[in-house]
């Protein structure tokens with residue numbers, strides 16, 4: 123059958139469209155039964171191998187565990203087969219905690235394991251390329267955390283490897299899978315804002331203000347590539363490309379406020395911070411829109427403060443991650459002139475992206491639930507061959523994102539505007 127929203131071909135038993143995430147059946151608004159009315163039949167299992175048990179290890183593990191609870195019947199039931207980390211005692215503990223059947227301390231054990239169909243790479247940025255390229259060469263489907271690599275050269279090598287092997291590849295810019303932002307994408311695609319004039323986004327956190335925060339991999343160039351630019355700036359760069367289109371040029375400034383930090387292994391000694399703590403950038407888009415991007419981990423009071431705003435000829439919209447179940451919209455040609463103004467949409471209706479799989483209206487979801495969508499989209503793509511784009515970012519997006527990150531960094535170093543040029 124065809125999705126009534128985006129006309130994609132979808133399997134008859136799917137409850138939602140793989141492309142736009144909308145419900146496939148007419149559903150009444152209001153309270154509905156959450157019991158599944160579909161017969162599952164035989165559902166295959168799919169083996170997952172995860173590398174990295176830190177912050178993202180927790181987020182993705184929950185995503186795979188929860189996915190079939192939420193998307194029923196799922197395209198396949200994820201089996202948490204094996205998790206890898208360098209410290210045996212710790213990885214054994216995390217395997218027990220998250221429900222992995224096995225654990226290992228060498229990531230090559232995941233790549234070499236013929237039972238594993240999806241490799242999930244949740245390591246520091248400098249480990250993304252080597253692991254993903256070996257995984258692709260072994261025919262593994264890959265989920266890799268953002269940013270795809272420490273720079274665009276490595277990202278390009280990764281893209282070539284997945285293209286050559288023909289595996290499915292997903293770069294986890296998970297905010298694409300936030301229902302409110304997915305709705306923003308649909309509204310823009312339908313032309314509800316008309317021609318876009320402005321895109322602006324900030325991503326603000328506070329955790330580096332403390333001068334005693336140690337010199338972890340996230341503030342070391344050899345392991346992270348850049349600081350706020352790749353760490354959180356890459357998220358808003360992805361949202362910019364996704365909602366507004368390709369950037370043509372950037373002009374940026376970046377700053378390192380605290381230049382030395384205590385060494386994690388010996389806090390009495392300090393090491394040099396060689397990445398940016400914050401950046402601000404102006405952007406010109408191919409479609410003529412202009413915009414600003416800003417990211418910092420030095421904004422006291424901003425815990426995970428991401429805000430995105432788009433202004434077009436017919437209307438505007440904005441999204442605030444710390445209030446993530448809502449999308450604010452303004453339409454110039456609203457029928458009722460006396461109620462014109464920004465409307466706050468609670469993006470939890472059955473008609474909203476992804477939501478037919480979740481709860482009754484008003485029963486909100488949280489940040490971690492985007493990882494359930496990552497798990498669903500990836501497994502659906504592997505099992506049913508569905509395209510991940512445009513609702514999910516791929517290694518192509520990861521590569522283009524890395525080109526923009528490189529340009530932001532270069533512009534901040536040279537003080538000059540940088541053109542965005544993607545290699546064919």
Ligand SMILES: NC(=O)c1ccc[n+]([C@@H]2O[C@H](COP(=O)([O-])OP(=O)(O)OC[C@H]3O[C@@H](n4cnc5c(N)ncnc54)[C@H](O)[C@@H]3O)[C@@H](O)[C@H]2O)c1
Nearest residue numbers: 174175176177178179207208229244245246267268269296
């Ligand atoms: N999408 C998001 O919202 C989001 C949020 C935070 C971090 N991230 C990204 O996720 C990735 C991981 O970040 P994190 O915060 O989970 O880091 P983390 O430091 O908490 O965890 C990193 C993990 O990688 C493992 N690791 C490191 N080197 C390894 C090696 N050689 N072999 C095997 N395992 C190794 C460590 O043992 C650890 O378990 C990064 O790319 C980061 O930018 C994404």
